[in-house]
Amino acid sequence: MMTPDAPLLSVQDLVVSYGNIKALRGISFEVHEGEIVTLIGANGAGKSTTLRAISGLIPIEDGRIIFDGKDLRAYPPHRIVELGISHAPEGRGIFGTLTVMENLKLATYARRDKDEIQKDYRRVFDLFPRLEERKNQIAGTLSGGEQQMLAVGRALMTRGRLMLLDEPSMGLAPILVQEIFRVLQEINQAGTTILLVEQNAHMALQVASRGYVLETGSITVQGTTQALTKDPKVKEAYLGG
Amino acid sequence: MNRRWWLPLILALLFLLSILLPHFGILNLYLQQVLMYVGINIILTISLNLVNGYMGEFSVGHAGFMAIGAYISSLLTVWVFPKSWGPFVFPLVLILGGLGAALAGLIVAFPSFKTRGDYLAIVTLAFNMIIKSVLENIEAIGGPRGFMGMSKLTNVAWVYVWVLITIFAIRNFVFSAYGRGILSIREDEVAAELVSVNTRQTKILAFVISSFFAGIAGGLFAHVLQFINPRSFTILKSTDVLVMVYLGGIGSIMGSILGASIYTILLELLRPLGVWRWVVGPLLLVILMVTRPRGIMGLREARWLLPAEEVQADAAVTS
Structure with missing residues (x-):
């Protein structure tokens, strides 16, 4: 059993390499139940790598990832989802030749709670009415914004306690970015903890309570979002002065 | 309520025809033979479509699994069971052949699916060649001369029944929750893992099922021809099956039925052209692929x- 104060997710000295290149050089951070925590950083800083390591998609070289008191290294990716980590991957990873509904249905693959599943469809459609209008449309023909909604909706359908989001704002018009972030806050208020990876530091720091700045595989700055927005280094590098 | 009441009726009617037409000599032996080849090719095509079409992997050694089913079932009917038992043990013999092929499928799949991408093509290609060489070098089962002595146990009705079983099994598998996992692997393997599909296990299972039905087809084939040799199961045979899959269209059972039927009948119709049919047939295929790249x-x-x-969801969209 975990103690009441223990973080939901604790990453300790995580090292990940691609061949000879060290993508993560021993990073540590925590996410507590109910929080939105953001990892910001430039391209290639290791943000997506961090999420992929948490989901078990790439091997960990050193360090530990503890979720809900369990060491995730012992679990394959599909089991990690069942433990309660949803992941909307970079580039959205939707199933392009299947319909919107089939995409959502696939996310319930390992779930056996039929009544709850129906409620969750309702919830996704309430959050994203656009998806309900297009539920029989082939997902590959959706616009970028709708595909992102679908990726978030699909992550919701796996019903994790922790949701990993990889650049939900990527390639979207500003108004859609606003929309997605509004929904993320709603999802969070309903009880889902969120770990958000973003290049759009401006938006990310608005919704998150704490943040970490990742630079070439190391965490250089961390703190509450208020502190980060005032930090001169963060301001200059990520918020445009 | 059930709008499909006619479906079992038609299938039953066809079953009756598959017994009666040959029985009263309305279908001559040649036509029966062609029909049986069509059916066997449908089984091969649907089963390969499971791996190449629905799952999006690329297996090129289907004839290898067919060979295993053909040899196991033939050895059983000729050496193990008395000849007079033949018609009664035939289903069992076919299933044993299928299980042998499935076991081979498991052995191939186990290491292959540790990696991603094109490795399966290379491994299955090698497997196909190994099977052929092994069969050629076992003198006890005829070696390169082949194996014979089987009774003509396969008939139109049996082929028809096995085609139905194949369609039923693979169709239900594909539309099951588990089968949806197969589609997700084709679409995006990483995303599949993120919706908690055990991708490795799913791939192995699909491959084993596919191999099983290839083995069944092999058994049926051996008992039509009553003679098999290793050269019947080379990479050329595998290529034929690939052609039928892509001709009919990936990820579609109806496509496989059409692809197998059209290709088999076409090559039969072109028989008078002699060697030239191997030019005309493929040429038609090239034309089809250019004009309709996704198959029929x-x-x-x-x-x-x-x-x-x-079907209801479709109706809801159109209404």
């Missing part, structure tokens, strides 16, 4: 094969 059905499915809820 191309990811679409015939209505009668869709689950009722999907």
